[in-house]
Amino acid sequence: MTATGNINRRQFLVKLARNAGGIALLGMGLGIYSRQSLSLPAQAIRPPGVANEKDFLSACVRCGLCVRGCPYDTLRLADFAADVPVGTPWFEARKVPCEMCEDIPCVKACPTGALNPDLTNIDDARMGIAVITDQESCIAFQGLRCEVCYNICPLENKAITLDRQHNARTGKHAMFIPVVHSDACTGCGKCEHACILEEAAIKVMPLKLAKGELGHHYRLGWKEKQKAGGSLVTPDKEHKYNLPKGMQYDYEGKGLIDERKKNVPFSSNPLDTLNQRKQP
Amino acid sequence: MVTPDNKLGDEAIAVKGWWKAWQWLVLRRVTQLGILAAFLAGPWLGIWIVKGNLASSLTLGVLPLSDPYLIVQSMFAGHLPELTAISGAIIVLVFYTLIGGRSYCAWVCPVNIITDTAECLRRKLGIKSAASISRNARYWLLAASLLLASITGTMAWELVNPATLIARSLVFGVGFSLFMIAFIFVLDTLVSRRAWCGHLCPMGAFYSLLGYYSIVRVSAYNRSQCDDCMECFAVCPEPQVIKPALKGEAKGNGPVIVSANCTNCGRCIDICSKDVFKFDSRFNNKVSATETHQREVLP
Numbered sequence: 001m002t003a004t005g006n007i008n009r010r011q012f013l014v015k016l017a018r019n020a021g022g023i024a025l026l027g028m029g030l031g032i033y034s035r036q037s038l039s040l041p042a043q044a045i046r047p048p049g050v051a052n053e054k055d056f057l058s059a060c061v062r063c064g065l066c067v068r069g070c071p072y073d074t075l076r077l078a079d080f081a082a083d084v085p086v087g088t089p090w091f092e093a094r095k096v097p098c099e100m101c102e103d104i105p106c107v108k109a110c111p112t113g114a115l116n117p118d119l120t121n122i123d124d125a126r127m128g129i130a131v132i133t134d135q136e137s138c139i140a141f142q143g144l145r146c147e148v149c150y151n152i153c154p155l156e157n158k159a160i161t162l163d164r165q166h167n168a169r170t171g172k173h174a175m176f177i178p179v180v181h182s183d184a185c186t187g188c189g190k191c192e193h194a195c196i197l198e199e200a201a202i203k204v205m206p207l208k209l210a211k212g213e214l215g216h217h218y219r220l221g222w223k224e225k226q227k228a229g230g231s232l233v234t235p236d237k238e239h240k241y242n243l244p245k246g247m248q249y250d251y252e253g254k255g256l257i258d259e260r261k262k263n264v265p266f267s268s269n270p271l272d273t274l275n276q277r278k279q280p
Numbered sequence: 281m282v283t284p285d286n287k288l289g290d291e292a293i294a295v296k297g298w299w300k301a302w303q304w305l306v307l308r309r310v311t312q313l314g315i316l317a318a319f320l321a322g323p324w325l326g327i328w329i330v331k332g333n334l335a336s337s338l339t340l341g342v343l344p345l346s347d348p349y350l351i352v353q354s355m356f357a358g359h360l361p362e363l364t365a366i367s368g369a370i371i372v373l374v375f376y377t378l379i380g381g382r383s384y385c386a387w388v389c390p391v392n393i394i395t396d397t398a399e400c401l402r403r404k405l406g407i408k409s410a411a412s413i414s415r416n417a418r419y420w421l422l423a424a425s426l427l428l429a430s431i432t433g434t435m436a437w438e439l440v441n442p443a444t445l446i447a448r449s450l451v452f453g454v455g456f457s458l459f460m461i462a463f464i465f466v467l468d469t470l471v472s473r474r475a476w477c478g479h480l481c482p483m484g485a486f487y488s489l490l491g492y493y494s495i496v497r498v499s500a501y502n503r504s505q506c507d508d509c510m511e512c513f514a515v516c517p518e519p520q521v522i523k524p525a526l527k528g529e530a531k532g533n534g535p536v537i538v539s540a541n542c543t544n545c546g547r548c549i550d551i552c553s554k555d556v557f558k559f560d561s562r563f564n565n566k567v568s569a570t571e572t573h574q575r576e577v578l579p
Contacts, residue, residue, distance in 0.1 A: 015414065018412075019414050019416070019417050019420055020420070022417070023417065023420045023421055023424050024424075026421070026424070027424045027427070027428055030428060030436050030437065030439065030440060031428055031431065031432060031436060033436075033439055033440075034428070034432045034434055034436035034439055035432065037434075037439055038434070054433055054434060055359065057357075057433075057434035057435060058354060058357035058358050058359040058429075058433055058434050058435060059354055059357075059359040059361065060435075061335040061336050061346065061347070061350040061351070061354060061365070061435070061438075062333075062335055062438060062444065062448060063332040063333055063335040063336035063337065063346075063448075064332055064333055064448065064451070064452050065331055065332040065336060065337070065338060067452070068322070068331040068332065076452075077448065077452045077453075079453075079455040079456050079457070080445060080449070080455065080456040080457045080459065080460055081456045081459065082456070085439060086438075086439055086440075086445060087335075087438065087444070087445065087448050109331075109338075110362075111332075111336045111338070111344055111346060111361070111362060111364040111365040111368060112336065112346075112351075112354065112359070112361040112362055112364075112365040113359075113360075113361055113362035113365075114359075117362060
């Protein structure tokens with residue numbers, strides 16, 4: 001320092017560089033850490049009304065009002081140095097699933113809109129999607145009756161349906177296979193919570209991880225045809241069959257239609273004729 | 281005569297009595313712990329006074345309050361918060377603009393209790409270590425935190441922000457946040473005096489900016505009585521703010537501590553045995569006001 005208490009240029013530059021360097025280093029470290037923190041672990045589910053993780057992390061001030069709003073102690077705030085960004089709300093379906101309250105108190109409590117207030121019907125929530133991750137251990141696939149996930153599902157017979165299949169092992173029984181439908185599943189996790197196995201065979205996963213997406217250039221012919229109300233390429237030709245006079249064949253419907261039978265005085269069922277004769 | 285560290289405050293207690301020598305510190309602790317208790321009464325006793333935490337809260341089901349620094353970070357990250365958070369932030373903003381931005385630091389923020397304890401231990405153990413950190417580093421950090429928010433599109437600073445992290449953990453369960461508490465404590469005890477709150481905390485820097493023109497300020501209204509014991513400088517978390525007011529009469533400075541870095545903690549008021557300081561309005565800052573006050577106080 002000079003006598004007047006000012007610092008000279010060299011000292012000033014050194015001081016500036018040191019401060020700027022320190023803060024740049026810290027900022028860089030934090031920037032990398034924040035990138036890493038965007039990858040939420042698959043078993044961590046966000047409350048309803050979160051569309052994507054990045055938008056959420058720009059909006060959530062980590063106040064915990066959603067946690068206080070949750071009547072079932074489902075939500076909790078992430079601890080420091082955990083997999084989930086510190087202070088943000090999340091839940092683990094296998095421990096406590098979302099009970100899908102009709103009034104959605106967690107979304108109502110959110111002051112910032114990190115939980116989107118446009119979500120007014122809980123059935124529209126998409127916290128994730130249930131996936132049968134292990135067919136080898138799911139007992140329905142062994143031909144045993146379980147259907148616990150099917151029965152516990154709040155969107156009864158919509159988010160999970162049972163698909164009846166032939167049991168090839170016994171040759172005479174049916175298997176009731178649970179099938180999840182993404183147009184209805186909210187990702188509440190009640191199925192994962194209720195799964196009777198030691199480790200659940202049905203798990204809620206982030207939509208991004210679990211859902212496939214068809215190439216945008218794909219057009220499914222039968223759907224396009226239905227949309228257009230007719231064939232888009234060449235007009236549908238009527239099928240013509242070389243049949244005796246008075247007979248038709250409906251390829252996509254009734255099959256063989258025998259117009260002649262209308263004029264025959266006999267029923268197509270021979271028993272009718274026999275019973276008719278018995279009458280006096 | 282300069283008072284040695286181990287005799288700090290002795291004279292004030294002898295002259296003014298215990299209460300007058302500690303009152304602002306006690307009141308601050310009561311406020312800090314009271315606010316914490318209001319948050320904890322819900323989860324612990326089922327009496328819901330305030331829900332949430334210092335980041336954003338709802339008092340008695342009607343009054344929303346939000347930390348404006350967090351709301352600003354969120355906006356830099358590209359999110360426009362809902363009206364509840366915005367209005368909550370404006371209420372807080374107006375409040376601290378009036379009563380002194382960094383009153384938040386001294387009267388509300390729980391980190392203050394940790395760093396005050398560290399400072400106390402430092403003095404007791406005679407630790408003199410001092411890392412050379414600029415008092416302006418916090419403003420750089422403030423700028424960096426906002427820049428980082430806009431670059432990453434997330435509130436990146438909130439991944440480590442000790443102020444919000446510790447405040448939240450005290451209400452929602454401490455867990456590994458203990459490490460952050462320990463980090464701040466060790467930093468302030470061993471690395472440098474008042475390292476966190478006085479040099480680095482960007483949240484404090486933000487509140488400093490809020491308090492740039494705040495009305496409630498500490499005034500060295502009785503500065504002619506100063507006997508240069510230096511006790512106020514020894515206890516002040518931002519000692520550089522005192523000098524222009526206390527010793528600036530010759531330079532034409534008024535008696536009010538106008539620096540936005542002053543936390544309005546009132547320790548200088550407590551520790552001064554000559555009653556040089558008091559809380560006052562920033563407008564009561566005439567250079568010659570000293571005599572007027574003396575006539576009022578000591579007729």
